[in-house]
């Protein structure tokens with residue numbers, strides 16, 4: 001029997017891509033397409049076993065809590081998650097054992113691997129900076145992927161006992177050095193024609209390592225989302241990051 005899946009944010013860029021993917025996958029049945037203005041309830045989810053949520057940073061927490069309350073597993077791609085909002089999801093899940101939520105800042109396999117490679121490389125370089133490049137319709141900056149990449153780099157540097165990166169900048173009235181995420185500089189580019197891209201640059205005296213991931217098309221996110229749809233029921237509680245499912 002086919003697994004019943006709902007899409008929340010179905011009218012959006014990702015919602016369209018994910019709905020098309022689900023409809024063309026044997027063994028999945030798209031039973032609900034919900035968007036802004038729709039209540040998320042057991043009725044509107046229409047028998048879905050899994051809900052896939054790609055909406056807005058200011059909407060995602062409420063939608064995920066509503067799915068948990070309806071006893072529906074959730075695969076979440078929306079960005080903007082904080083330690084506090086993740087804690088709220090964990091707390092709500094504690095009251096509904098058996099329900100699973102997977103939240104990942106990026107479901108493109110190339111991006112997940114780039115983040116893992118960056119974390120691995122971080123301890124070997126004095127300097128590291130992250131440049132994320134996206135379409136100009138994106139509402140949040142820096143990207144969720146860049147935030148996560150920077151935090152992984154920062155953690156790897158801490159684990160290796162490394163200090164702050166070299167940077168003699170004394171004045172930067174216009175913020176040209178980018179955002180400081182856990183001690184890692186992150187730069188956001190918004191450019192017509194782009195989809196979703198990230199470059200992580202590492203520097204040592206006389207050498208540089210560049211790790212780059214490019215999503216040229218939103219089809220790139222579907223294989224990771226599909227993996228999460230198939231896995232989420234086997235992983236009760238909160239799983240953050242597709243790397244956990246890929247065992248990276």
Ligand SMILES: NC(=O)C1=CN([C@@H]2O[C@H](COP(=O)(O)OP(=O)(O)OC[C@H]3O[C@@H](n4cnc5c(N)ncnc54)[C@H](OP(=O)(O)O)[C@@H]3O)[C@@H](O)[C@H]2O)C=CC1
Pocket residue numbers: 008009010011012013014015034035036037038054055056057059063076077078079080104105106107108144221
């Ligand atoms: N994890 C990953 O791999 C990826 C994550 N993303 C993230 O996914 C999110 C969506 O991106 P994208 O599809 O480009 O954005 P869009 O703006 O194209 O789509 C978002 C959709 O959600 C709708 N929406 C707004 N509020 C609600 C609500 N409360 N309940 C249900 N639906 C709502 C919007 O409606 P309206 O327009 O009327 O507001 C819109 O149709 C972003 O956070 C983005 O960063 C994107 C790509 C990959």
Ligand SMILES: O=C(O)C1=N[C@H](C(=O)O)C[C@H](O)C1
Pocket residue numbers: 079105106134138139142143144145146195196197
């Ligand atoms: O808004 C997007 O498009 C994307 N958002 C995610 C992010 O913020 O990291 C994932 C990907 O970069 C596309």
